[in-house]
Amino acid sequence: MDYIPTTEKDVQEMLKLIGVSSVKDLVAEFNPAFTGKLNLPKPKSEIELIQHMKGIAATNKVLRYFVGAGAYNHYIPSAVSHLLARGDLFTGYTPYQAEMSQGTLQAIYEFQSFICLLTGMDVANASLYEGASALAEAALLSCSYTGRDRIFVKERLHPHYLEVLQTYCEGAELRLTDKMDNNTACVIAQNPDFYGNVENLRYLAEQAHSVGALFTTCVVEPTSLSILEPPGNYGADIVAGEGQSFGIPLSFGGPYLGFIAVRDFLFKKLPGRICGMTTDSRGNRGFVLTFQAREQHIRRERATSNITTNQALMALAATIYLALMGRDGLTKVAKLSYAKAHLLNGKLEKLNFKNLNDKPFYNEFVVKAPMSAEGVFSRLLKKGIVGGFNLGEDNLLICCTEMNSAQDIDDFISAVAGG
Amino acid sequence: MKIIFEYEEQKNTGYIQEEQEEKEDEEGKNDVSIELPSDIVRKELPIPNLNEIDVVRHYTNLSRMNFGVDIGFYPLGSCTMKYNPKVNEDAARTEGFSNLHPLSPEECVQGSLKLMWELKEYLKDITGMDDFSLQPSAGAQGELLGVMMTKAYFKHKGEKRNKAIIPDSAHGTNPATASMCRLETITVPSDARGNMDISRYKEALSAEVALVMLTNPNTLGLFDENTLEISELAHKNGTLMYCDGANMNALLGIARPGDQGFDIIHLNLHKTFSTPHGGGGPGAGVVGAKSFLADYLPVPRVVQRDRTYSLDYGSEKSVGRVRSFHGNFGMHVRAYSYIHSWGTGIRKVSEHAILNANYLQSLLKETFDLAYNRRCAHEFVLSSKRYGEKSAMQIAKRLMDYGFHPPTIYFPLIVPEALMIEPTETESKETLDGFVLALKKIATEIKEDPEMVKRSPLSTPVGRLDEVAAARRPNLRWQPFQRQNKVTMNENSP
Numbered sequence: 001m002d003y004i005p006t007t008e009k010d011v012q013e014m015l016k017l018i019g020v021s022s023v024k025d026l027v028a029e030f031n032p033a034f035t036g037k038l039n040l041p042k043p044k045s046e047i048e049l050i051q052h053m054k055g056i057a058a059t060n061k062v063l064r065y066f067v068g069a070g071a072y073n074h075y076i077p078s079a080v081s082h083l084l085a086r087g088d089l090f091t092g093y094t095p096y097q098a099e100m101s102q103g104t105l106q107a108i109y110e111f112q113s114f115i116c117l118l119t120g121m122d123v124a125n126a127s128l129y130e131g132a133s134a135l136a137e138a139a140l141l142s143c144s145y146t147g148r149d150r151i152f153v154k155e156r157l158h159p160h161y162l163e164v165l166q167t168y169c170e171g172a173e174l175r176l177t178d179k180m181d182n183n184t185a186c187v188i189a190q191n192p193d194f195y196g197n198v199e200n201l202r203y204l205a206e207q208a209h210s211v212g213a214l215f216t217t218c219v220v221e222p223t224s225l226s227i228l229e230p231p232g233n234y235g236a237d238i239v240a241g242e243g244q245s246f247g248i249p250l251s252f253g254g255p256y257l258g259f260i261a262v263r264d265f266l267f268k269k270l271p272g273r274i275c276g277m278t279t280d281s282r283g284n285r286g287f288v289l290t291f292q293a294r295e296q297h298i299r300r301e302r303a304t305s306n307i308t309t310n311q312a313l314m315a316l317a318a319t320i321y322l323a324l325m326g327r328d329g330l331t332k333v334a335k336l337s338y339a340k341a342h343l344l345n346g347k348l349e350k351l352n353f354k355n356l357n358d359k360p361f362y363n364e365f366v367v368k369a370p371m372s373a374e375g376v377f378s379r380l381l382k383k384g385i386v387g388g389f390n391l392g393e394d395n396l397l398i399c400c401t402e403m404n405s406a407q408d409i410d411d412f413i414s415a416v417a418g419g
Numbered sequence: 420m421k422i423i424f425e426y427e428e429q430k431n432t433g434y435i436q437e438e439q440e441e442k443e444d445e446e447g448k449n450d451v452s453i454e455l456p457s458d459i460v461r462k463e464l465p466i467p468n469l470n471e472i473d474v475v476r477h478y479t480n481l482s483r484m485n486f487g488v489d490i491g492f493y494p495l496g497s498c499t500m501k502y503n504p505k506v507n508e509d510a511a512r513t514e515g516f517s518n519l520h521p522l523s524p525e526e527c528v529q530g531s532l533k534l535m536w537e538l539k540e541y542l543k544d545i546t547g548m549d550d551f552s553l554q555p556s557a558g559a560q561g562e563l564l565g566v567m568m569t570k571a572y573f574k575h576k577g578e579k580r581n582k583a584i585i586p587d588s589a590h591g592t593n594p595a596t597a598s599m600c601r602l603e604t605i606t607v608p609s610d611a612r613g614n615m616d617i618s619r620y621k622e623a624l625s626a627e628v629a630l631v632m633l634t635n636p637n638t639l640g641l642f643d644e645n646t647l648e649i650s651e652l653a654h655k656n657g658t659l660m661y662c663d664g665a666n667m668n669a670l671l672g673i674a675r676p677g678d679q680g681f682d683i684i685h686l687n688l689h690k691t692f693s694t695p696h697g698g699g700g701p702g703a704g705v706v707g708a709k710s711f712l713a714d715y716l717p718v719p720r721v722v723q724r725d726r727t728y729s730l731d732y733g734s735e736k737s738v739g740r741v742r743s744f745h746g747n748f749g750m751h752v753r754a755y756s757y758i759h760s761w762g763t764g765i766r767k768v769s770e771h772a773i774l775n776a777n778y779l780q781s782l783l784k785e786t787f788d789l790a791y792n793r794r795c796a797h798e799f800v801l802s803s804k805r806y807g808e809k810s811a812m813q814i815a816k817r818l819m820d821y822g823f824h825p826p827t828i829y830f831p832l833i834v835p836e837a838l839m840i841e842p843t844e845t846e847s848k849e850t851l852d853g854f855v856l857a858l859k860k861i862a863t864e865i866k867e868d869p870e871m872v873k874r875s876p877l878s879t880p881v882g883r884l885d886e887v888a889a890a891r892r893p894n895l896r897w898q899p900f901q902r903q904n905k906v907t908m909n910e911n912s913p
Contacts, residue, residue, distance in 0.1 A: 001504070001506075001760035001761070002764075002767075003501075003504060003693075003760075003844075003845050004767060004768070004771045004844050004845060005845070005846070005847035006771060006774070006775075006847060006848055010847075010848040011774065013848070014774055014775075014778040014848065015774070017778060017781050017782070018774075018777045018778060018781045018794075019781070020794075023770045023773070023774055026770075026774065026777055026794060027673050027674075027769075027770070027773060029642050029644060029794075030636075030642050030669075030670070030673050030674040030796075031646075031647065031679075032647075032674065032678050032679070033673065033674060034672060034673060034674050034675050037763070038544055038545065038672055038763055038765065038766075039540075039544045040541055040544065040545075040758065040761075040762050040763050040765060041758075041762045041763070042762045042763060043760065043761055043762035043763065043764045044759050044760055044762060046506050046760075049506055049510075049756060049759055049760050050506055050509060050510065053509075053513065053752070053756055053759075054513055054515075056515075056533060056534055057510075057513040057514070057515030057516050057530055058530065059515075059529050059530035059533070060515040060516065060519050060527065060528055060529065060530040060531055061515075061523070061527035061528075062514055062515060062518045062519055063520075063523065063527060065520050067520055067522050067523070070521075070522075070743050070744070071520055071521050071522065071744065073518075073520065075434060075435060077432070077434050077471070079474065079475050081512070082475075083475065083478045083479065085508065086478075086479070086482040087487050087489025087490070088482040088483065088485045088486065088487045088489065088490055089481075089482045089485055089487065089697075089698055090487065090503075090695045090696075090697050090698065091487030091488035091489045091490075091493075091500075091503055091695055091696065092485050092486055092487035092488075092493075092696065092697075092698045093493070093495060093498055093500060093696040093698065093699060094696075094698070094699035095699065096495075096827075097486075097815065097819070097824065098881075098884045099816070099819055099876050099879040099880075099881055099882070099883065099884065100485070100486040100819055100824060100876075100879060101485055101486065101698070102420075102481070102484035102485065102880050102881055103481035103482050103483070103484040103485030103698075104698035104699065106420065106422070106481055106484070107478070107481055107698075109422070109895075109896070109897070110422060110423050110424075110897070112895055112896045113422075113424065113896040113897040113898075114466070116896045116898075117464075117465055117466060118466075122896075123895050123896065124895075124896065126699070127700070129556035129557060129560060129700075129701075129742060130556060130742050130743055130744075131743060132740070132742050132743040133556065133741065133742050140599070158743070160740060160742075160743040160744065161743065163740040164740045164741060164742060164743065166739055167567065167717075167738055167739035167740055167741055168741075170567065170570075170571070170738065170739070171563065171566065171567040171570060171599065171600045171738070172599055172600060172601065173600075173601045198455065198459055199456075199459060200456070200458040200459045202458075226461070226464055227453060227455075227460065227461055228455075228459055228460065229458070229459050229460065229461050229462075230461065242743075249517040249749075250517070250518055250519055250520050250521065251511075251518075251519065251748055251749045252516065252519040252520075252521050252528065252531045252744070252745060252748040252749075253521030253743065253744025253746070253748050254521075254556070254701070254742075254745065254746055254747040254748050254749065254750075255556070255700075255748075255749050255750060256743070256744075267895075273699065274895060275895070276889040276890070276893055276894055276895050277889070277894040277895075278884050278885045278886065278888050278889035278894075279884070279885050279888065280881040280882040280883060280884045280885065281874070281882035281883045281884075281885075282881070282882045284881055284882070285420075286881040286884045287884075288884045288886050288889050290886065290889040290890050290893065290895075291890060291893075295591075296559070296590075296591035296592050296594075296595035297590075297591040297592075297830065298591070299591070299595070300591045300594040300595055300604075301594035301595060301597065301598040301604045302598070303595040303598075305595070305599070306559040306562065306563060306592045306595035306596040306599055307557075307559055308557065308558065308559045308592055309557040309558065309559065309687075309696075309699060309700040309701075309702040310699055310700045311556075311697075311700045311701050312697050312698040312699035312700045313695070313697030313699075313700065313701060314700070314701060316697075316698065319423075320474065320478055322466060323423050323467075323469060323474045323477070324432060324434070324469070324471060324474050325434065325435075326431045326432070326466060326467060326468035326469055327431070327464045327465075327466045327467065327468050328431040328433070328468050329431055329432070329433070329435055329468075330464065330466060331464060332435040332436075335453060336435065338453055339452075360454070360455050360459075377524070381524065381527075386520060386522075386523055386524065386527070389522055402435050
C-alpha cells in the first residue's frame with residue numbers, strides 16, 4: 001500500500017524549488033545515516049493486508065466470558081461504533097482550536113456531565129488513560145493538595161490498580177501506608193471491591209476526613225453506579241476509575257477509559273483536559289478547553305500532571321452509550337448483571353461451591369470450589385467458557401453481565417457438575 | 420445545538436429486554452429484584468431516556484461541527500496528523516481482536532500475543548533499540564515510564580542523581596514528567612542554529628544529572644547537529660540519554676535513535692504509525708530501551724518460545740505496571756497493520772514527510788520569518804512577528820475560513836509568534852500549494868483589512884470563543900434544573 005499521493009513529476013518540481021537534487025540530500029545531516037536493511041515484512045496490498053490481519057485474529061478464540069476483573073463484557077448498541085467511525089470526530093486531535101472542534105468539545109462537556117451525575121461529584125475531566133492510572137492520578141492529586149506523601153489503600157483493590165499505584169508512588173517518591181494518621185494524604189477504597197462486595201463507605205470517608213485526608217472511591221465496574229448510591233453521597237472527595245463498561249469493546253485490554261471526578265474545592269488540581277461552556281463572538285453558546293494553566297504545555301515543570309493525549313474517542317463512545325441506553329437501559333443492565341450473578345451463585349452453591357463474599361455483591365462474586373480452580377476452568381474451557389479469574393488454589397472470582405444468557409449459565413453449571 | 424440533556428424525555432430504545440431473563444430458573448425467580456442494603460441503593464438516576472434516532476442525529480450533527488484529517492489539511496506541528504488508513508480500522512474491529520477478554524487463557528489469545536511480539540520486533544529494528552514495552556497508554560506515560568526506569572536504574576546502582584537536562588525547545592511534557600518523578604529540570608537554551616547550546620550543556624552536565632531528554636529531531640523540526648557529541652558526553656558522565664520520539668516520522672529507515680546514542684525512547688503510535696488521534700486519544704506511547712535497561716521495562720512482557728507466545732511476569736528489576744492489562748491493544752493492531760502495509764518500503768514515509776516540509780518552508784520563508792534558516796526535517800517553525808503582536812493567533816483563526824486546520828501556534832515557546840507546520844507525507848502537492856496560497860493571502864489581508872482578520876473565523880459553526888468568561892464563570896457540566904446562561908441558538912449550526 002502507498003498512502004503518498006505525490007507523483008514523480010511533483011517530486012522533481014519540489015526538489016528543484018527547494019534547491020536540492022535528491023531526497024537523499026535533504027537528510028544528509030541525519031547522522032549516523034542508517035545504511036542497513038530493515039528487517040520488516042514485504043509491503044502488502046490491501047487484499048493481502050486484510051487477509052493477514054484476519055488470519056491473526058482467527059488464531060484468537062473469543063469465548064463466552066464469565067470473567068470480569070476489570071474488563072466487562074457488556075452489550076454495545078450498534079449505533080455506538082457507527083457514530084465513532086465518523087472521520088470528522090476520530091481523525092481530529094485535541095481541540096486546541098475550539099472553533100473547528102465544537103463536536104469534540106461538546107461531547108467532552110456531555111461526558112463530564114454524565115460522569116458527575118453518575119458519581120455525585122462536582123467536576124470531572126475530559127478522561128484519563130484507563131482506570132488504574134486514573135487512580136494513581138487521584139493519589140498524586142491528593143498528595144499535591146494535602147502536602148502529605150502517604151496513601152492508605154483499603155484491602156481488595158484490583159491487583160493491577162495496586163501495582164500501578166506502587167509504580168507511580170516509587171516514581172513520585174510517595175508511600176503506601178497501612179496506618180491512617182495525619183501524614184495520610186488519601187484513603188482509597190474500591191466499590192464494588194475486587195471481589196464484588198458493595199458497601200456504604202461513609203464510615204471510611206469519615207475516618208479519612210478526621211485525619212485531614214481525602215477520600216477516594218475507585219470504581220472499576222461503572223455499570224454498578226446505575227443502581228448504587230453515588231460515591232459523592234457517602235463522602236468521596238475524588239472518584240476515579242474505569243469506564244470501559246460503557247460501550248467500549250474488550251479489545252484485549254485497551255484502549256479503555258479512565259475517568260476522574262472531584263469536589264469543587266479540588267478542581268484546580270485536576271490533571272488533564274477540562275472543557276467548559278462559554279459564548280462566542282456572535283453571542284452563541286460554545287465550548288472551550290479551560291483552566292489550561294494547570295497543564296504541561298503552559299506550566300511545564302509546575303504542571304498538575306504530564307497528561308496530554310487522553311482517551312477522547314473512548315469518552316465519546318461512553319457518552320454515546322450512556323445517551324443511547326438512557327436511564328431505563330442502564331438500570332436494566334445493572335439489574336440483569338446483578339440477577340445473573342446471583343442466579344449463578346445460587347446454582348453453584350447447590351454443587352458445593354461455597355460463596356466467600358462477606359457483604360452483598362453486585363455482579364462479581366468469589367466462590368471456593370470443591371476442586372481446584374484450574375480444574376473448574378479446564379472443564380469450562382472445553383465448553384467454550386472462560387469461567388472466571390483464578391484467585392489461587394480453589395478460589396474463583398466469577399462475573400456475570402447481561403451478555404450471559406440463560407443457556408450460558410446452564411452450560412456453566414452442567415460443565416462443572418458433569419465432571 | 421442542544422446538549423444531550425436538553426431533549427424532552429422519549430421512549431427508551433430498549434436495547435436490553437428483561438424478557439431475556441424470563442424463561443429462566445426452575446425456582447420461578449423471574450423478577451430481577453435487587454436485594455441490597457438501602458443505604459447503598461441509588462434513589463434516582465437523573466439520566467434522560469431518549470430514542471436511537473435523536474441520539475444518532477445529535478452526535479452526527481456534533482461531528483459536522485468538527486474538523487479532522489478526513490475533512491482537510493491539518494498541519495498541526497508536533498502532532499503528525501497524517502492520513503489514517505481505513506483498512507486498519509477494519510483490522511482492529513475484527514471480532515477476534517475487538518471482543519477478546521484480556522484475562523482469557525493464553526492458549527486462546529495466541530494471535531494477539533503474536534501480534535504484540537512482532538510489533539515489538541519491528542519497532543526494535545526501526546529504532547535500533549534492544550527491547551520494547553507496548554504497555555504505556557500515550558507518549559506522556561511513555562516518558563513517565565522512561566524517567567521511572569532511569570530512577571530505578573540509578574537506585575539499583577546506588578547512585579544519587581536528581582537532575583534532568585532538557586533543552587528550552589522541548590515539549591512541556593518533558594519537564595512536567597521529570598518533576599512528577601522529583602527530578603529537577605535544568606533548562607538549556609538553544610543556540611543560533613536551533614541546536615541545544617553545547618557549551619551551556621557541558622556546564623550543566625554534573626554528577627547529579629540522571630538524564631538528558633532530547634526530542635529527535637527537535638521541536639523546531641531540526642536535527643540537533645551535536646546529537647552524537649551530546650550522547651558521548653552524557654555517557655562519559657554516567658548519564659542516560661532519553662529520546663522523545665514524538666518526531667519519529669522524520670527518521671523511519673533514515674536514522675535510528677539507538678545508533679545515535681539514545682538509551683530509552685518513547686514512540687507515539689498515533690503519530691508516526693497512523694493510528695487515529697480520536698479527538699485527543701487514545702494514543703499509545705510504547706517505550707524502547709537498550710539491553711542494559713531492558714529489565715526495568717514494565718511487566719508483563721510478551722515472550723516467544725517454540726512458536727508459542729506467553730506473558731512473562733518475572734523481572735525483579737522491573738518498575739512494575741503503568742496501567743491495567745497489556746496496553747492500548749487496539750492501537751497496536753492498527754500500527755502493526757500500518758507497518759505491514761509499508762513493510763520494507765517504510766523509509767518512503769519519512770522521505771516524503773521531509774520533502775513536503777521543506778517544500779512548504781521554501782515557499783513560505785519569504786512571507787514569514789523562518790525561525791532558523793536551515794533545511795528542516797518533517798516540520799518547521801515560522802514566526803509571524805513582522806505582522807505584529809498576536810498575529811499568529813489571527814492567522815490561525817483566518818486559516819479556518821480557507822478550510823485548513825491551523826498549525827500549532829505559540830510553540831516552541833522560544834520563537835515569538837510561532838507557527839509550527841507539519842504537513843506529513845500523505846498530503847499532495849496540490850494541497851500544499853493551496854495552503855501556501857491561503858497563507859499568502861492572509862498575509863495580505865492582515866495588512867489591508869486587519870479588522871476583518873480579527874473577526875475571523877467567519878465560516879465556522881461558532882465564532883471566536885470567550886475563554887476568559889469560561890474561566891471566570893466555570894460551567895463544566897450540565898446540572899438538572901440548572902439555569903443555563905441565556906442561549907441563542909446558532910442559526911448556522913446544524
